[in-house]
Amino acid sequence: MSDNRPIGVFDSGLGGLYATAHISHLMPRENIVYLGDTARVPYGTRSRETIIGYAEDDVRFLLSKDVKMILAACGTVSSVALDKIKESSPVPTFGIVEGAVESAMKATISGRVAVIGTDATIGSGVFEKMLYARGANFVISRACPLLVPLVECGFCGRDNVVASSVCRSYLEPIKEAGVDTLILGCTHFPILYDVISDILCGVSLIDTGRVAAETVARYILQSGSGADISRGDVRYYVTDSADGFSAAAKIFVGGKKICAETVEITK
Amino acid sequence: MSDNRPIGVFDSGLGGLYATAHISHLMPRENIVYLGDTARVPYGTRSRETIIGYAEDDVRFLLSKDVKMILAACGTVSSVALDKIKESSPVPTFGIVEGAVESAMKATISGRVAVIGTDATIGSGVFEKMLYARGANFVISRACPLLVPLVECGFCGRDNVVASSVCRSYLEPIKEAGVDTLILGCTHFPILYDVISDILCGVSLIDTGRVAAETVARYILQSGSGADISRGDVRYYVTDSADGFSAAAKIFVGGKKICAETVEITK
Numbered sequence: 098m099s100d101n102r103p104i105g106v107f108d109s110g111l112g113g114l115y116a117t118a119h120i121s122h123l124m125p126r127e128n129i130v131y132l133g134d135t136a137r138v139p140y141g142t143r144s145r146e147t148i149i150g151y152a153e154d155d156v157r158f159l160l161s162k163d164v165k166m167i168l169a170a171c172g173t174v175s176s177v178a179l180d181k182i183k184e185s186s187p188v189p190t191f192g193i194v195e196g197a198v199e200s201a202m203k204a205t206i207s208g209r210v211a212v213i214g215t216d217a218t219i220g221s222g223v224f225e226k227m228l229y230a231r232g233a234n235f236v237i238s239r240a241c242p243l244l245v246p247l248v249e250c251g252f253c254g255r256d257n258v259v260a261s262s263v264c265r266s267y268l269e270p271i272k273e274a275g276v277d278t279l280i281l282g283c284t285h286f287p288i289l290y291d292v293i294s295d296i297l298c299g300v301s302l303i304d305t306g307r308v309a310a311e312t313v314a315r316y317i318l319q320s321g322s323g324a325d326i327s328r329g330d331v332r333y334y335v336t337d338s339a340d341g342f343s344a345a346a347k348i349f350v351g352g353k354k355i356c357a358e359t360v361e362i363t364k
Numbered sequence: 365m366s367d368n369r370p371i372g373v374f375d376s377g378l379g380g381l382y383a384t385a386h387i388s389h390l391m392p393r394e395n396i397v398y399l400g401d402t403a404r405v406p407y408g409t410r411s412r413e414t415i416i417g418y419a420e421d422d423v424r425f426l427l428s429k430d431v432k433m434i435l436a437a438c439g440t441v442s443s444v445a446l447d448k449i450k451e452s453s454p455v456p457t458f459g460i461v462e463g464a465v466e467s468a469m470k471a472t473i474s475g476r477v478a479v480i481g482t483d484a485t486i487g488s489g490v491f492e493k494m495l496y497a498r499g500a501n502f503v504i505s506r507a508c509p510l511l512v513p514l515v516e517c518g519f520c521g522r523d524n525v526v527a528s529s530v531c532r533s534y535l536e537p538i539k540e541a542g543v544d545t546l547i548l549g550c551t552h553f554p555i556l557y558d559v560i561s562d563i564l565c566g567v568s569l570i571d572t573g574r575v576a577a578e579t580v581a582r583y584i585l586q587s588g589s590g591a592d593i594s595r596g597d598v599r600y601y602v603t604d605s606a607d608g609f610s611a612a613a614k615i616f617v618g619g620k621k622i623c624a625e626t627v628e629i630t631k
Binding site (some may be wrong): 135136137144145146147246247252259338340363 | 411413605607
């Protein structure tokens with residue numbers, strides 16, 4: 098039985114666009130509604146209560162668009178608020194943590210795994226707890242709060258001296274800990290994949306954007322709720338002005354030009 | 365005639381704490397109410413409409429505390445929303461732009477001046493326009509959006525490699541332009557004074573925090589509205605959780621421990 102309702106994806110800002118691009122790539126028939134809460138990004142430096150309130154606004158907006166499922170393409174919301182939003186969401190609702198942990202446990206040989214994320218994600222201890230529960234021997238986690246604005250301000254790419262300096266500073270203790278796998282526990286971080294990969298040579302990087310897209314694809318296939326149209330489209334919504342969105346968004350969608358509409362999502 | 369009502373100061377986040385510390389230092393008899401909109405920081409990457417809405421919330425909160433004047437200790441609000449909030453504020457309301465421009469025009473010998481600020485501040489062109497109106501020969505301005513989160517994440521101090529790398533990247537064109545004066549057009553930036561000063565040797569730096577405190581002191585003296593108490597106190601309010609505020613705030617107030625109360629300021 099097919100289901101032509103859109104998939105709902107949200108993030109604090111633009112990081113989730115990358116996961117959205119992967120969903121489109123894996124499932125080109127699906128319609129997608131994307132919401133970036135650009136008026137209140139970043140979430141990861143805020144308190145648990147504030148993050149939960151913001152995530153509830155995001156979910157309410159997506160539900161108003163009659164989505165068939167929701168992906169919180171945001172490491173912070175997935176770590177801090179997923180249980181809360183699952184409670185209030187009438188459609189299947191996923192985060193990025195579980196898939197990333199599974200991928201990490203498949204990738205690691207030594208069982209020594211690292212996680213980086215926002216302050217709120219690392220503070221929650223969710224990744225750490227789940228990694229140990231799945232058999233990790235050693236987990237080191239590090240909050241890297243500057244990486245979200247770093248990416249949103251366009252500092253990325255292998256040759257970017259600033260990106261390299263910031264990542265090097267955050268990753269030093271992880272390099273010293275001798276892990277073989279690192280979870281990029283925030284959907285902004287895969288944009289820094291090359292920079293991080295150069296610093297941590299030989300370490301497997303778990304790309305949460307790709308893994309989240311695979312989670313969505315698996316659910317759609319298993320539940321038989323795929324769309325029955327020749328080609329789906331993606332509608333983009335943001336909470337701040339849509340001016341300049343296209344330029345900033347390019348980083349996350351491989352240079353493609355996309356346009357967004359501004360919406361009010363607070364009650 | 366004395367006036368014991370508090371001075372109201374607000375900023376998007378913590379940058380205004382530095383100006384607040386200077387006001388206390390210059391006028392120890394004054395009571396001060398400080399509001400940091402930490403649930404929605406940073407303002408400088410947001411649209412004009414969003415910034416005006418946020419600034420109006422801030423002003424409404426300070427007015428509820430019966431303040432005798434308001435200082436928008438925020439370069440973004442001062443550049444983008446000052447006219448709007450002046451219209452709706454029944455008490456004298458100041459920003460940081462005018463004082464900073466006056467100081468810059470006193471400091472410059474060549475008449476070649478630079479300004480750095482947030483995206484919104486630089487986009488507004490307010491500093492540039494006022495500098496030319498006061499006789500500058502040449503003005504170069506540069507948006508440095510990463511500097512606010514850089515400071516709020518604690519990357520500062522002369523020996524900080526990350527702070528130095530980020531500042532160097534932003535200041536390169538300013539160094540090449542051969543100015544003799546640079547306005548730090550955001551109240552977060554004076555925290556990077558040493559780093560910037562090392563990069564731009566010999567350039568006079570205009571510290572907007574200090575200048576804003578002097579603006580307030582001058583108004584209080586000229587209007588004869590000083591407080592008549594032996595020692596004023598400062599009450600701190602934030603819009604996100606107050607946990608961790610004290611640690612983050614230390615950077616801005618010379619290591620002093622201060623505590624804040626969380627308030628809801630949206631309508």
